[in-house]
Amino acid sequence: MRAAGLHAIATLLETEAVLIKSTTPKRPHVAPLIDKIASRIAGVIAASKYVVCQYNIHRDNLTAATAITPGRRAPTISPIEADNWAAVSVMIEKKKSALIMDDLVRAGAEDLLIFNLNNCRV
Numbered sequence: 781m782r783a784a785g786l787h788a789i790a791t792l793l794e795t796e797a798v799l800i801k802s803t804t805p806k807r808p809h810v811a812p813l814i815d816k817i818a819s820r821i822a823g824v825i826a827a828s829k830y831v832v833c834q835y836n837i838h839r840d841n842l843t844a845a846t847a848i849t850p851g852r853r854a855p856t857i858s859p860i861e862a863d864n865w866a867a868v869s870v871m872i873e874k875k876k877s878a879l880i881m882d883d884l885v886r887a888g889a890e891d892l893l894i895f896n897l898n899n900c901r902v
Contacts, residue, residue, distance in 0.1 A: 819901065827897035830871045833880065834893045839864045841888035846870075848883045852902060871902075 781787065799821060805811050830852075837845045846855050851870040858867045868889075872880050881892050 820899075823899045823901050826902045827900045829874055830897055830900070830902075831874045831877050832869060832895040832897060833872045833877065833884075834867065834869045834891075834895070835884055835889040836860060836862075836865055836867050836891045837884075837887070837889045839866055842866055842868075844887045845884055845889055848880060848887060871897075871900075 801814060849855055849870040849872055855868050855870040860867050877894055884892060
């Protein structure tokens, strides 16, 4: 709208999309499609709640850092070329990302990056 020089005057209607799935489908042959759609919607909803946090940390501080970012199951820890350093990648809650970054810096993390997710399956 803004690109066309338009602006909102008033809200006429606020809506909400709701997916309703029957426990006893009338058309069982479309059940896989319904499950696929529900999974994709759940992925978008989950992606809106999480971000990916990546950082480098000296191995001496790794235990403290992974206590701050335990991840959904576990953090991905990879060795890097620098001596006794590791790269950590983990999903964290988006709403807590700023506080988590502050805690990681205090724990000795460097090169912190936060990536938004468009979609995921968790």
